Amino acid sequence: MMPLQDFPSSAHIEIHVQAEAFKPGDELDRWCALSAGAGAVASFVGLVRDLNLGDPVSSLHLEHYPGMTEKALHSICEQACSRWLVSSLSVIHRFGDLLPTEPIVMVMASSAHRGDAFAACEFVMDYLKTQAPFWKREQTHSGPRWVEARETDAKAAARWEKQP
Amino acid sequence: MITVRYFASLREALGKDTDQFSYDDTLQTVGAVLEYCRAQSSLHAETLASTKPMRAALNQTLAALEARVTDGDEIAFFPPVTGG
Numbered sequence: 001m002m003p004l005q006d007f008p009s010s011a012h013i014e015i016h017v018q019a020e021a022f023k024p025g026d027e028l029d030r031w032c033a034l035s036a037g038a039g040a041v042a043s044f045v046g047l048v049r050d051l052n053l054g055d056p057v058s059s060l061h062l063e064h065y066p067g068m069t070e071k072a073l074h075s076i077c078e079q080a081c082s083r084w085l086v087s088s089l090s091v092i093h094r095f096g097d098l099l100p101t102e103p104i105v106m107v108m109a110s111s112a113h114r115g116d117a118f119a120a121c122e123f124v125m126d127y128l129k130t131q132a133p134f135w136k137r138e139q140t141h142s143g144p145r146w147v148e149a150r151e152t153d154a155k156a157a158a159r160w161e162k163q164p
Numbered sequence: 165m166i167t168v169r170y171f172a173s174l175r176e177a178l179g180k181d182t183d184q185f186s187y188d189d190t191l192q193t194v195g196a197v198l199e200y201c202r203a204q205s206s207l208h209a210e211t212l213a214s215t216k217p218m219r220a221a222l223n224q225t226l227a228a229l230e231a232r233v234t235d236g237d238e239i240a241f242f243p244p245v246t247g248g
Contacts, residue, residue: 046248062247063172065240068224075225093247105248125248131226133240134247135172146173149217149244 011081012088015073017064019096024103031090035110038087042117043108044125050100052147055140057100064095065133076127080109083123084116091124095134123160130157166191166233168201171242174218177211187235194220195229197239217244 012034016022024045035041048060077089088110098104105128109120136147168183175181183201191197198220202209212218221240222231233239 064247065169065171065221065224065242068221068240071224072226129248130245132247133171133221133242133245135243136246137172146176146243147246149246 011077011086013074013077013081014088014090015070015077016090016092017066017069017073018092018094021094022092022103022106024106027090027092027106028108031088031108031110035088038110039112040114040117041108041110042114042121043106044121045103046105046125048098048100048102048104052138052140055138055142057138057140059139060098060100060104061137061139061144062095062098062104063135063137068133069093069095072132073128076124076131079127080120080123084111084120085113086111086116086120089120089124091128093128093132093134126153126156126160129153166197166235167238168197169238169240171240173243174211174241178207187233192233193229194222194227194231194233194239197233198229198241201241212241218242219244 028043032041049057051057073091073093077091080086081089086109090108092106094104107121107124109117111117130153137144138147166185166187170178170181183204185200191200198212202212219242220227220229222233223238
């Protein structure tokens with residue numbers, strides 16, 4: 001759908017940057033209870049890959065920039081809330097040591113309209129991928145390696161640039 | 165005094181996460197600070213070479229090389245991010 005332009009937003013925003021594991025089902029239950037009047041909740045969960053570039057990944061270390069991470073995620077959520085009718089928006093992102101298939105990131109958006117909730121989730125993920133200061137270091141059978149940024153992620157974020 | 169922080173592969177290659185420099189008016193932009201960092205050692209020059217994809221932040225917000233630096237600021241250099 002076409003993004004709506006620059007709503008003044010009083011949306012509720014929650015950012016959780018944490019080393020602890022989380023359970024997406026529990027988080028979604030909590031968010032639905034919190035958003036009971038909203039009408040719709042869309043969510044996205046990202047899982048740690050067990051295979052990357054053809055190599056099995058045995059573990060993942062996620063470095064981040066404490067302080068900037070929270071600031072960047074909050075700014076991304078504020079942008080989403082100014083573009084779509086979203087009543088509340090949450091990002092949970094882990095750092096530290098993770099195992100393959102563990103949840104690494106979760107975005108939840110509440111809205112009266114499913115289109116706005118879906119769009120806000122997708123926008124937050126696309127911007128998070130290119131703007132939030134996290135760096136993945138994979139452990140593979142041939143040793144550790146830093147994951148390189150992907151051109152497809154930059155393209156995914158660029159498509160949200162506002163039309164003049 | 166300004167603080168320069170390094171993350172991920174840059175931090176690892178340099179073997180440290182922070183440099184601190186006295187501020188003077190030759191360090192007025194993020195780009196000038198980057199040049200100053202490159203001049204610290206051959207390891208800095210190699211690690212922070214312009215041929216490598218790199219991002220910068222000024223006071224914990226992504227910034228362009230032209231962004232204005234003042235005394236007390238925190239600048240960071242790091243590779244393109246790979247979260248999510």
